[in-house]
Amino acid sequence: MSDRPKIELHLHLEGAAPPALIRDIAKRKRMDIGGIFDAQGNYSFIDFWHFLKVYEAATSVLLTPDDYHRLTLAVLEQSAESGVIYGETFLSPDFCGGRDVGAWREYLHAIREAADQAERQMGITLRGIITCIRHFGPDKARETARCAAETAGDWIVGFGIAGDELSGKPKDFAYAFDMAREAGLRLTAHAGEWGGPQSIRDCLTDLRVERIGHGVRAIEDLALVDQLAEDGVVLEVCPGSNVALGVYPNWRAHPIGQLYDRGVKVTISTDDPPFFHTTMKNEYARLHEAFDWDDGVFEKLTRTALDAAFCDADTRKSLLKRLEPGHA
Ligand code: ADE
Ligand code: ZN
Numbered sequence: 001m002s003d004r005p006k007i008e009l010h011l012h013l014e015g016a017a018p019p020a021l022i023r024d025i026a027k028r029k030r031m032d033i034g035g036i037f038d039a040q041g042n043y044s045f046i047d048f049w050h051f052l053k054v055y056e057a058a059t060s061v062l063l064t065p066d067d068y069h070r071l072t073l074a075v076l077e078q079s080a081e082s083g084v085i086y087g088e089t090f091l092s093p094d095f096c097g098g099r100d101v102g103a104w105r106e107y108l109h110a111i112r113e114a115a116d117q118a119e120r121q122m123g124i125t126l127r128g129i130i131t132c133i134r135h136f137g138p139d140k141a142r143e144t145a146r147c148a149a150e151t152a153g154d155w156i157v158g159f160g161i162a163g164d165e166l167s168g169k170p171k172d173f174a175y176a177f178d179m180a181r182e183a184g185l186r187l188t189a190h191a192g193e194w195g196g197p198q199s200i201r202d203c204l205t206d207l208r209v210e211r212i213g214h215g216v217r218a219i220e221d222l223a224l225v226d227q228l229a230e231d232g233v234v235l236e237v238c239p240g241s242n243v244a245l246g247v248y249p250n251w252r253a254h255p256i257g258q259l260y261d262r263g264v265k266v267t268i269s270t271d272d273p274p275f276f277h278t279t280m281k282n283e284y285a286r287l288h289e290a291f292d293w294d295d296g297v298f299e300k301l302t303r304t305a306l307d308a309a310f311c312d313a314d315t316r317k318s319l320l321k322r323l324e325p326g327h328a
Pocket of ligand 2: 010012162190213271
């Protein structure tokens with residue numbers, strides 16, 4: 001099952017940066033990013049809030065559209081290696097040109113060029129979801145939403161929010177989400193990772209999102225679980241991320257099995273794979289071990305992810321063909 005074609009809906013582009021790439025770019029620019037690596041050269045952090053700092057320190061070396069071109073190619077190479085045929089990646093104009101629309105367009109151009117190259121060479125299709133960052137606050141989120149609205153289209157297909165879920169309230173970001181919705185973007189929000197069930201309810205009510213990033217702590221309120229199942233809300237679940245960050249102590253304790261059994265539309269993603277020592281292949285293998293999921297379950301989850309993808313109908317149709325058994 002680790003060799004199946006995969007769809008990944010929740011991947012942070014900078015969070016997928018191989019540590020060696022970040023070190024190489026830092027070295028060329030003679031930048032000192034301090035002790036963000038362990039003795040083996042992997043990213044090193046002690047908890048989620050420290051992770052956010054290490055993430056931002058690593059990202060601080062990515063200063064030009066060219067850096068993002070390199071990053072995008074490196075990330076897609078890893079994803080393709082895991083069998084991903086379609087991915088959606090979170091992109092932050094905060095890191096790409098400081099939320100200036102003109103600068104953001106240049107970064108986006110470079111990212112798309114790399115994505116086109118990867119599609120030709122590796123057969124992987126990518127689309128972008130612009131994300132504001134919760135702990136940067138609502139004013140910056142509005143500027144980010146402006147970048148999103150200006151570049152919305154067939155490639156930038158969604159808008160979301162990441163960062164520290166315990167900072168501020170979803171309704172503080174309603175204006176940014178309204179702008180994105182009016183520009184035709186589809187919506188998702190990180191919730192139910194560090195916040196409990198109410199955090200998920202607030203995103204559904206105040207931001208009117210159709211997908212939730214993580215959402216796993218819904219399991220603490222079974223009425224919410226029933227509501228998610230009934231309304232068909234899709235969860236972008238990242239089990240390896242949750243285990244690595246200590247939301248759950250191990251794979252068997254992760255609630256994805258219960259959520260699936262209760263009819264919630266769950267999908268599988270890696271979040272920030274090198275930070276959490278994972279890949280899509282690894283997620284599939286661990287889920288098979290922990291929950292005894294077979295090919296039938298993974299096929300269903302892949303179809304759920306394809307149906308929930310924010311791409312256009314033609315793209316979905318050609319991806320569906322690639323999921324058919326026997327497709328080369
Ligand atoms: N940004 C990158 N990874 C994240 C995560 N797991 N939660 C919130 N924001 C993030
Ligand atoms: Zn995430």
